[in-house]
Amino acid sequence: MRITLLGSGNVATHLGKAFKQAGHEIVEIWSRTPANAKTLAIELSTRYCGEMSLLSPNAEIYIISVSDDSIREVSAKFPFRDKILIHTAGTSELNIPGLSGVFYPVQTFSKQSPVDFSNIPIAVEGINPEVSGKLLELAGTISTKVSEISSQQRKTLHLAAVFACNFSNHLYAIADKILQSDGLEFEMIRPLIMETAKKIQTHSARSVQTGPAIRNDQITLRKHLEFLENNPALRDLYERLSQSIINFD
Amino acid sequence: MRITLLGSGNVATHLGKAFKQAGHEIVEIWSRTPANAKTLAIELSTRYCGEMSLLSPNAEIYIISVSDDSIREVSAKFPFRDKILIHTAGTSELNIPGLSGVFYPVQTFSKQSPVDFSNIPIAVEGINPEVSGKLLELAGTISTKVSEISSQQRKTLHLAAVFACNFSNHLYAIADKILQSDGLEFEMIRPLIMETAKKIQTHSARSVQTGPAIRNDQITLRKHLEFLENNPALRDLYERLSQSIINFD
Numbered sequence: 001m002r003i004t005l006l007g008s009g010n011v012a013t014h015l016g017k018a019f020k021q022a023g024h025e026i027v028e029i030w031s032r033t034p035a036n037a038k039t040l041a042i043e044l045s046t047r048y049c050g051e052m053s054l055l056s057p058n059a060e061i062y063i064i065s066v067s068d069d070s071i072r073e074v075s076a077k078f079p080f081r082d083k084i085l086i087h088t089a090g091t092s093e094l095n096i097p098g099l100s101g102v103f104y105p106v107q108t109f110s111k112q113s114p115v116d117f118s119n120i121p122i123a124v125e126g127i128n129p130e131v132s133g134k135l136l137e138l139a140g141t142i143s144t145k146v147s148e149i150s151s152q153q154r155k156t157l158h159l160a161a162v163f164a165c166n167f168s169n170h171l172y173a174i175a176d177k178i179l180q181s182d183g184l185e186f187e188m189i190r191p192l193i194m195e196t197a198k199k200i201q202t203h204s205a206r207s208v209q210t211g212p213a214i215r216n217d218q219i220t221l222r223k224h225l226e227f228l229e230n231n232p233a234l235r236d237l238y239e240r241l242s243q244s245i246i247n248f249d
Numbered sequence: 250m251r252i253t254l255l256g257s258g259n260v261a262t263h264l265g266k267a268f269k270q271a272g273h274e275i276v277e278i279w280s281r282t283p284a285n286a287k288t289l290a291i292e293l294s295t296r297y298c299g300e301m302s303l304l305s306p307n308a309e310i311y312i313i314s315v316s317d318d319s320i321r322e323v324s325a326k327f328p329f330r331d332k333i334l335i336h337t338a339g340t341s342e343l344n345i346p347g348l349s350g351v352f353y354p355v356q357t358f359s360k361q362s363p364v365d366f367s368n369i370p371i372a373v374e375g376i377n378p379e380v381s382g383k384l385l386e387l388a389g390t391i392s393t394k395v396s397e398i399s400s401q402q403r404k405t406l407h408l409a410a411v412f413a414c415n416f417s418n419h420l421y422a423i424a425d426k427i428l429q430s431d432g433l434e435f436e437m438i439r440p441l442i443m444e445t446a447k448k449i450q451t452h453s454a455r456s457v458q459t460g461p462a463i464r465n466d467q468i469t470l471r472k473h474l475e476f477l478e479n480n481p482a483l484r485d486l487y488e489r490l491s492q493s494i495i496n497f498d
Contacts, residue, residue: 188394196418245419
């Protein structure tokens with residue numbers, strides 16, 4: 001397919017490379033930040049376009065990969081009415097004027113680390129079966145885990161991701177702080193964190209739950225709460241997470 | 250060194266294999282559960298001992314690897330006074346009569362998955378410099394990440410591990426439940442969970458925090474809270490974790 005990328009951040013970069021590798025043609029790259037976009041255009045052997053009104057009508061799919069709060073602004077400036085214009089965000093609605101679909105790779109991207117899309121779930125949604133079909137086809141060229149989900153389901157998926165990833169990462173940060181308070185290195189629990197994430201790749205999280213709360217080990221729970229008594233916010237969080245484990249059904 | 254294992258669970262099994270591979274001699278295996286112990290004894294080409302009073306005095310180090318609440322009971326039955334008797338638990342104190350040290354591999358073990366000890370931090374503690382030295386030496390034969398920490402630090406380490414691992418795993422379970430409520434598979438976020446854990450192997454957790462709370466994206470936060478309004482416990486947890494991210498310093 002002929003694809004134009006609107007944006008040059010992490011998602012645009014990784015998607016662009018994956019599309020090119022899968023044999024698609026990147027027609028051009030538009031971006032408000034010329035530096036990134038020019039580098040990416042060179043990497044993908046295509047051209048950079050700095051002015052939305054000068055976009056070539058030659059692509060079949062135009063993919064907006066900008067920060068969530070700029071999607072509306074970018075789609076408002078999009079000059080064509082008969083082209084498939086989609087975004088790649090988990091959170092944003094599809095009911096933005098001009099948009100006809102969503103192409104959401106369920107992953108967190110960093111510029112430095114390479115990405116193997118074949119195992120990354122891609123959730124697509126189109127305003128009509130034709131668009132959905134096209135997006136499923138495109139997704140299928142870079143990933144083996146493709147599905148069509150509704151806007152409502154995408155919201156659910158995003159909320160689940162916040163719990164599993166954003167909140168987990170925050171717990172890692174809390175653990176780091178606890179370790180530092182006693183002169184210990186975060187390095188001491190990195191392998192444990194890795195193994196915890198690895199375990200649920202083949203098991204359900206519920207079936208591999210360990211720790212004092214699931215054993216209802218009141219002695220350890222009490223000791224930990226005492227330990228945290230000078231930090232009411234953390235103590236409270238410990239208590240609520242433990243209670244949530246105990247009550248989980 | 251000549252080592253006797255008291256216990257035949259996950260930790261004893263993985264440690265026993267690692268010690269044998271590093272060239273140590275496993276003198277014998279005592280356990281209250283003959284079936285496991287006999288299997289392990291065959292695997293490690295050593296003998297099984299079912300009666301603590303019949304233990305050979307031939308080992309230099311006797312390692313208790315049983316559930317936390319049985320350590321006291323096992324050490325009370327230990328027949329020698331001049332031998333190094335240690336346990337492998339993160340939580341338990343060192344001040345149990347008869348015990349002279351702790352050898353704590355900071356990892357979660359499952360029987361089915363093989364373990365590479367070389368990257369697993371091992372925290373040791375001895376009642377005197379001689380024991381500490383012996384334990385550091387032993388740990389150094391199977392791991393490159395060996396340190397001596399106090400009982401107090403081990404408590405801190407265990408609390409950090411509860412936040413980073415037990416609580417994270419519970420968040421994965423919550424995410425799974427949220428997905429199921431809308432007909433979505435946990436498989437859709439497994440790669441994201443893996444990548445989140447991978448990222449902090451080379452970065453600090455704080456520096457890679459993402460999500461609506463760290464952006465202070467009140468619109469998304471409000472939407473998520475509305476989504477959870479029929480589940481007060483989860484709503485509360487979402488609110489507190491988000492607030493903790495916003496307030497984190």
